[in-house]
Amino acid sequence: MYTSQTKLNLIQATIDLIMKHGLEKLTINKVIKKAESSKGSFYYYFSNIDDLMKEAFLYSLNHSLVEFSYCNERSFQENINLFGHHLIQTSKKKSSEHAIMFLWISKCFQDENYKKQFQAMRKQIIEENTVSKELQKIFQVDIKWLYMFDIIIIGFLVHCILHDDEDVLLSIWQQIVNIMILNKV
Structure with a gap:
């Protein structure tokens, strides 16, 4: 079985x-x-190797987020700030989860098939990952906000690789959060 x-x-x-x-x-x-x-x-x-690679990408995405959960006792802004700290910590581990995600994304620039598959997974990636589900459930964030948040996270992860100073990264993240809070809905 x-x-x-x-x-x-x-x-x-x-x-x-x-x-x-x-x-x-x-x-x-x-x-x-x-x-x-x-x-x-x-x-x-x-059904095929592409199907498996899509599943590996989605697994990597959700697995990279599994250690983080929002706390009902904290404000929306505090939770988002803690999420930034989580992103910094996971990027410093040089996790395979982030590597798989960025490999897949980079492959989309080279191969139209990967791009189409990636586009077909958009809803799963942005709206249905574990963090997005919690944001929608606990804080009732708008779907458009989730898309903006996703774009910011990808760029921020790149900067986590560029900067070794966690304080600089946290400062950048807090500035981003302040702007995101103004546009929450």
Whole structure:
């Protein structure tokens, strides 16, 4: 019987292989070998390698956010400031989650197929990730605001790589938050 653990093993094997060899050298055979799985298991969960890579991207996105949750006792602004701190911390870990996301995004500039797949995942990426769901549920943020927030996060993560000084990054984030708060709805 197939389990969700099998699916997770296939996704994690994909992430490991992409981190080691890049997107171009990824094959179904390499994934199932790394995951110690079978082709039957692979095709039970995924229709093809592109489907698996999309799942790996979405898993990486949500996994990079899983350690953060909003606190009802804190204000919207305090929660967003804490989220910025979380982004700084996760970027300093040089996590594979961020690397997978940026590899996929960069591939969209080179390959029309990746771009189309990425565009098809837009709602999942921006509106349905764990942080967005909490923002909508707890603070009733507007969907347009989530799209603006996503754009800011991507740019901020790049700056987390450029700056080593956490205080500078926190200061930048707080300035961004102040502007975002004014445009919350």
